[in-house]
Amino acid sequence: MSAQPKEIKSANSKTDQTSPASQWISYRPEIKVLDCTIRDGGLMNDHHFDDALVKAVYHTCVAAGVDYMELGYKASRKGIVAGEHGAWKYCTEEDLRRIVGDNPSSLKLSIMADAERCDYKTDIPPKPESVVDMIRVATYINQIPTALDMVKDAQDKGYETTLNLMAASTVLERDLNEGLELMAQSNTKAIYVVDSFGSLYGEQIQYFVKKYQHYCRGAGIEVGIHAHNNLQLAFANTIEAVVLGCNFLDATLAGFGRGAGNCPMELLLGFLHNPKYDQRPVLRCVQDHIEPMRSKLLWGFDLPYMITGQFNQHPRSAIKYNATEPKEDIVKFFDMLSD
Amino acid sequence: MSAQPKEIKSANSKTDQTSPASQWISYRPEIKVLDCTIRDGGLMNDHHFDDALVKAVYHTCVAAGVDYMELGYKASRKGIVAGEHGAWKYCTEEDLRRIVGDNPSSLKLSIMADAERCDYKTDIPPKPESVVDMIRVATYINQIPTALDMVKDAQDKGYETTLNLMAASTVLERDLNEGLELMAQSNTKAIYVVDSFGSLYGEQIQYFVKKYQHYCRGAGIEVGIHAHNNLQLAFANTIEAVVLGCNFLDATLAGFGRGAGNCPMELLLGFLHNPKYDQRPVLRCVQDHIEPMRSKLLWGFDLPYMITGQFNQHPRSAIKYNATEPKEDIVKFFDMLSD
Numbered sequence: 001m002s003a004q005p006k007e008i009k010s011a012n013s014k015t016d017q018t019s020p021a022s023q024w025i026s027y028r029p030e031i032k033v034l035d036c037t038i039r040d041g042g043l044m045n046d047h048h049f050d051d052a053l054v055k056a057v058y059h060t061c062v063a064a065g066v067d068y069m070e071l072g073y074k075a076s077r078k079g080i081v082a083g084e085h086g087a088w089k090y091c092t093e094e095d096l097r098r099i100v101g102d103n104p105s106s107l108k109l110s111i112m113a114d115a116e117r118c119d120y121k122t123d124i125p126p127k128p129e130s131v132v133d134m135i136r137v138a139t140y141i142n143q144i145p146t147a148l149d150m151v152k153d154a155q156d157k158g159y160e161t162t163l164n165l166m167a168a169s170t171v172l173e174r175d176l177n178e179g180l181e182l183m184a185q186s187n188t189k190a191i192y193v194v195d196s197f198g199s200l201y202g203e204q205i206q207y208f209v210k211k212y213q214h215y216c217r218g219a220g221i222e223v224g225i226h227a228h229n230n231l232q233l234a235f236a237n238t239i240e241a242v243v244l245g246c247n248f249l250d251a252t253l254a255g256f257g258r259g260a261g262n263c264p265m266e267l268l269l270g271f272l273h274n275p276k277y278d279q280r281p282v283l284r285c286v287q288d289h290i291e292p293m294r295s296k297l298l299w300g301f302d303l304p305y306m307i308t309g310q311f312n313q314h315p316r317s318a319i320k321y322n323a324t325e326p327k328e329d330i331v332k333f334f335d336m337l338s339d
Numbered sequence: 340m341s342a343q344p345k346e347i348k349s350a351n352s353k354t355d356q357t358s359p360a361s362q363w364i365s366y367r368p369e370i371k372v373l374d375c376t377i378r379d380g381g382l383m384n385d386h387h388f389d390d391a392l393v394k395a396v397y398h399t400c401v402a403a404g405v406d407y408m409e410l411g412y413k414a415s416r417k418g419i420v421a422g423e424h425g426a427w428k429y430c431t432e433e434d435l436r437r438i439v440g441d442n443p444s445s446l447k448l449s450i451m452a453d454a455e456r457c458d459y460k461t462d463i464p465p466k467p468e469s470v471v472d473m474i475r476v477a478t479y480i481n482q483i484p485t486a487l488d489m490v491k492d493a494q495d496k497g498y499e500t501t502l503n504l505m506a507a508s509t510v511l512e513r514d515l516n517e518g519l520e521l522m523a524q525s526n527t528k529a530i531y532v533v534d535s536f537g538s539l540y541g542e543q544i545q546y547f548v549k550k551y552q553h554y555c556r557g558a559g560i561e562v563g564i565h566a567h568n569n570l571q572l573a574f575a576n577t578i579e580a581v582v583l584g585c586n587f588l589d590a591t592l593a594g595f596g597r598g599a600g601n602c603p604m605e606l607l608l609g610f611l612h613n614p615k616y617d618q619r620p621v622l623r624c625v626q627d628h629i630e631p632m633r634s635k636l637l638w639g640f641d642l643p644y645m646i647t648g649q650f651n652q653h654p655r656s657a658i659k660y661n662a663t664e665p666k667e668d669i670v671k672f673f674d675m676l677s678d
Contacts, residue, residue, distance in 0.1 A: 024542065201610065202541070202575060203363065203582065231606060232568075236541060236575030243542065266642065267570060270649045271540065280670050283642060287669045303605065303622060310609045330626045331619050 027273035034068040040257035047086030063281035110134035115143035127158025134160040164192040180215040190222040190248040198230025199312040224248030229260040230309025238263040254290040259315035260305035366612040373407040379596035386425030402620035449473035454482035466497025473499040503531040519554040529561040529587040537569025538651040563587030569648025573602040593629040598654035599644035
């Protein structure tokens with residue numbers, strides 16, 4: 001009638017490792033933490049950051065023992081007027097080296113390239129000419145053939161790669177299965193579960209992670225997690241994914257990022273037990289550099305972002321709601337989205 | 340080598356019910372949602388609320404289909420100067436009826452009584468004389484004998500009761516087991532897992548919930564969850580508890596509550612699928628009545644509350660940090676707590 005309390009799941013080892021010493025107090029050395037503060041946060045200010053801020057985040061990541069830092073996008077520059085967008089939409093070698101020099105640290109650098117929005121063949125130089133270590137290819141389900149060509153191009157040039165399948169929460173089951181089967185043949189380092197709309201609950205994260213692992217394990221590909229905070233679940237879903245065996249974890253300082261923001265780095269490092277991570281530089285950077293931007297850039301949980309998350313929709317209607325004064329009644333906004 | 344994705348856990352049925360129709364789209368009618376906005380929020384303003392606000396929360400709970408609303412404490416009035424604390428520290432029948440009349444609704448009312456801080460024998464009238472339906476007894480592990488006498492007193496007078504064992508995250512294992520064994524003999528309606536310091540991760544919530552269930556199931560007692568948001572996990576831990584079979588769920592409007600606050604009602608009702616719950620009145624009350632208090636009362640996630648949560652400590656040092664101007668360096672605060 002009453003079951004004995006079962007063994008807790010393991011935070012720091014894969015779920016099939018149940019020795020007490022690999023569960024809670026220990027850590028899993030395979031875990032890689034990726035800071036995407038400047039890349040995801042750039043969506044809130046069109047990538048216009050002072051060099052001082054980007055340098056502060058870079059030095060914080062180095063000091064905190066973070067594994068990767070993502071500085072921005074590699075967007076197409078065709079037809080762009082100089083100064084129209086900030087430097088971190090393009091991440092030229094010149095801009096990157098102005099911040100990191102030759103990056104004399106163990107921190108690896110990544111940039112994101114959106115499928116169909118970049119001229120990867122020409123704009124991404126061979127790895128020996130670049131300070132970048134990894135190209136993360138972001139793709140919608142219908143762009144997978146292009147994404148796979150981008151991954152191959154980057155690998156041939158000498159980079160590590162990942163595949164970040166966006167808006168997974170809106171993809172039909174059979175399309176997702178086919179997409180995962182294709183992506184698992186790519187020899188990429190990791191395939192990410194991306195909760196673009198911040199709409200996934202823990203149970204759904206479990207479902208996606210286990211599905212991705214089903215396709216990735218045989219190919220030796222890791223599963224990653226990129227969460228948004230519309231339902232105050234970005235951190236919870238990230239550690240749920242850790243427990244299930246995900247080893248590539250995205251986070252940002254103070255959760256800085258588009259809309260409701262991301263998994264906060266300070267929470268994630270506090271949870272992981274690997275002694276190579278140090279939370280203190282993160283706390284100081286959040287206090288000195290990130291929080292002072294909040295009143296202007298307005299990221300983080302609020303009711304409009306919660307509602308777009310609950311309805312599994314892109315946050316654009318919430319961004320518009322928040323930018324409009326005087327504010328509309330929140331119940332009207334709710335009713336509009338539920339119509 | 341690669342396992343098939345497993346069945347997801349069930350949000351809306353107990354974990355041992357695995358029929359697809361009782362998992363995600365359905366709901367579990369046994370679940371009771373308890374609003375403790377005024378009770379827990381009263382810790383931020385010494386229980387001084389305008390009647391208009393308390394009435395707004397009451398009418399919101401009625402309209403939203405919430406099961407219980409907790410209005411405050413039943414603290415001892417011995418030696419108290421009139422007006423020293425707000426009315427909701429004492430919850431006299433007169434004060435209660437000024438808000439709810441005879442409570443002509445299906446919403447049940449509860450008040451909280453702290454062990455050793457109330458004169459329950461004299462101050463709690465027989466149920467037929469009271470508009471209150473349930474007495475929730477809050478107790479530390481060493482006060483359990485008193486708490487059990489309070490539960491018996493309330494039950495003899497005709498009330499429903501619960502037992503809320505505070506600061507469970509600091510209790511030694513063998514004391515907790517003994518305490519649960521005693522409490523499970525009380526014939527109370529529910530025993531709550533209370534994460535007083537907001538320090539518990541999902542895996543730990545699992546551990547506590549399963550342990551409490553082990554003691555409660557044979558006695559026909561429900562397990563409840565009361566979470567705090569120090570680690571941005573109040574909502575996540577609450578729905579984790581739901582998945583495990585907890586049926587008594589505490590939440591507050593906009594997460595209003597001491598320190599980092601509680602599980603937000605608007606998120607919880609958005610997650611539960613029971614058609615009797617309506618999120619819309621909650622959204623309006625949060626917009627019109629609760630959020631306007633935030634700039635003055637300053638509840639919610641921030642770095643100091645995160646740090647006390649990470650160190651499994653009472654939030655009092657964070658409350659003091661936040662009340663001191665100019666602010667101390669956050670790394671100094673971190674180092675002070677880790678010393």
